[in-house]
Amino acid sequence: MLSLVPxxxxxxxxxRDFEDEVPRPxxxxxxxxxxxxxxxxxxxxxxxxxxxxxxxxxxxxxxxxLRTFEAGHAWTAYxxxxxWQAQWAxxxxxxxxxxxxxxxxxxxxxxxxxxxxxxxxxxFMVLWGxxxxxxxxxxx
Numbered sequence: 001m002l003s004l005v006p007x008x009x010x011x012x013x014x015x016r017d018f019e020d021e022v023p024r025p026x027x028x029x030x031x032x033x034x035x036x037x038x039x040x041x042x043x044x045x046x047x048x049x050x051x052x053x054x055x056x057x058x059x060x061x062x063x064x065x066l067r068t069f070e071a072g073h074a075w076t077a078y079x080x081x082x083x084w085q086a087q088w089a090x091x092x093x094x095x096x097x098x099x100x101x102x103x104x105x106x107x108x109x110x111x112x113x114x115x116x117x118x119x120x121x122x123x124f125m126v127l128w129g130x131x132x133x134x135x136x137x138x139x140x
Contacts, residue, residue, distance in 0.1 A: 032105040038118050039098035042091075045125045048132075049091025053084050057138045074136035087131055094124035 061079040062070050075081040101117035104110035 032102065035098070035101040035105040035114055035118055038121050039095070039102045042094040042098035042121050042125060045128055046091040046095040049088045049128060052132065053088035056084050060139050062139075073139060076136050076138045083135075087128060090124050090128040090131070094121045094128065097121035097124065 056079045057064075057076055059066055061067065061077065062073055063078045063080055075083050097117045098121040101114050101121060104113045104117060107113075
């Protein structure tokens with residue numbers, strides 16, 4: 001059967017050179033290696049966040065069994081403070097976004113998602129680290 005479309009029309013594959021259509025190299029944040037490093041760092045942040053959430057204030061808690069309740073202390077003195085779970089959630093979100101960056105790094109049409117996920121994961125890691133460093137001291 002004859003084709004009604006000529007084979008040598010402009011834009012057809014039959015008249016392309018293929019050497020002038022070299023795709024641009026991927027940027028640093030669109031590569032799988034960067035996504036892997038961010039995911040590995042996020043894994044460590046998640047493990048530290050989980051350990052911090054499990055330990056909480058330890059024996060220094062005022063709402064535990066060893067000390068009687070005294071109002072007016074910083075949130076780090078209470079085991080039931082919501083901030084412990086929020087710090088853990090930041091670490092978990094950083095790990096989830098790192099894994100998402102790793103998954104989308106190999107997908108051509110999702111490369112912009114890789115960049116966004118890498119920066120969001122790094123942002124959550126920095127936010128978690130700043131919050132842990134700046135939190136009030138646990139009473140002794």
